[in-house]
Amino acid sequence: MLHPAATPPGDPGTPRPAALSIRGFTKTYAGGFTAVRDLDLDVPAGSFFGLLGPNGAGKTTMIGSVCNLVRPTAGQITVFGHDHESREARRLVGLAEQDINLDRFLNVEEVLVYHAGFFGMGRRQAKARAAELMEVFDLTSKAKTRSPALSGGMRRRLLFARALMHHPKLLILDEPTAGVDVELRTELWEYTRRLHRDGTTVLLTTHYLEEAEALCEEIALLRGGQIIARDTADGLRAQFGADDIAGVYLKAMAAAGVSEEAAAAELGAPDEVATATAGGAR
Numbered sequence: 001m002l003h004p005a006a007t008p009p010g011d012p013g014t015p016r017p018a019a020l021s022i023r024g025f026t027k028t029y030a031g032g033f034t035a036v037r038d039l040d041l042d043v044p045a046g047s048f049f050g051l052l053g054p055n056g057a058g059k060t061t062m063i064g065s066v067c068n069l070v071r072p073t074a075g076q077i078t079v080f081g082h083d084h085e086s087r088e089a090r091r092l093v094g095l096a097e098q099d100i101n102l103d104r105f106l107n108v109e110e111v112l113v114y115h116a117g118f119f120g121m122g123r124r125q126a127k128a129r130a131a132e133l134m135e136v137f138d139l140t141s142k143a144k145t146r147s148p149a150l151s152g153g154m155r156r157r158l159l160f161a162r163a164l165m166h167h168p169k170l171l172i173l174d175e176p177t178a179g180v181d182v183e184l185r186t187e188l189w190e191y192t193r194r195l196h197r198d199g200t201t202v203l204l205t206t207h208y209l210e211e212a213e214a215l216c217e218e219i220a221l222l223r224g225g226q227i228i229a230r231d232t233a234d235g236l237r238a239q240f241g242a243d244d245i246a247g248v249y250l251k252a253m254a255a256a257g258v259s260e261e262a263a264a265a266e267l268g269a270p271d272e273v274a275t276a277t278a279g280g281a282r
């Protein structure tokens, strides 16, 4: 199940630390419910990695722990070799959360500039970076608009832009395209692909399996807080004798004891699935 750390080309002797390395991660929430149990996962540096699984599988719990929003009950988490609680790790990660958590009193530009401030970016530099990202995400005309007056898709774009303000090397996107129209979804895919080509490691969760199919080179399937399959997309197709990732998903869930109907139903309505998820402090 574990994946060896990738070795950069031209430097065969020195293994590069994984972008994300998780060992023995367990999360038991107050109240005694264990959402994730003894999970090991490596996301190789430079990969485009998909984390798939039904509602409640533990994806957001795991991501929250990487980003210090959820306190792990047990286990070690490192980001490019740094403990996830360290300042270095925090700087290296950009997170677009599943829940749209924007300060309703800040306008688009302020959201971006304030975020950069947390990472020690000077105001002039932050304003320049904000202008650049507002251009990329087609938000320039909304620079002075507060988040309650943005459309749902614009809020998603703003979360995406905010995650990128401090040039993270590991970009974590937790259902970034939930509720986003087809045109914008394709644009976000293109932009994410470009970031990946330029060297950013991307960890994506999605309920749109065609999105995972189009983007991810490596995939882990999570169910009930445990990894039930993990390989390259090609390796998974071969292992499960499936033509596409949707087929892999259904067969992997069946192998984990979920009926094909139940697994297919989970794939049925991603928008409702995504918006029904609870948020808040954990």
Ligand SMILES: Nc1ncnc2c1ncn2[C@@H]1O[C@H](COP(=O)(O)OP(=O)(O)OP(=O)(O)O)[C@@H](O)[C@H]1O
Residues within 6 Å of the ligand: 029, 030, 031, 033, 035, 053, 054, 055, 056, 057, 058, 059, 060, 061, 062, 098, 273, 277, 281, 282
């Ligand atoms: N603060 C909390 N207190 C108690 N249980 C929680 C809390 N947050 C999440 N859980 C539970 O942990 C489990 C995993 O939730 P999580 O949000 O990690 O799932 P997920 O894989 O991200 O699902 P989705 O695809 O719906 O976003 C669920 O059963 C959920 O109810």
Ligand SMILES: [Mg+2]
Residues within 6 Å of the ligand: 059, 060, 061, 098, 174, 277
């Ligand atoms: Mg989630």
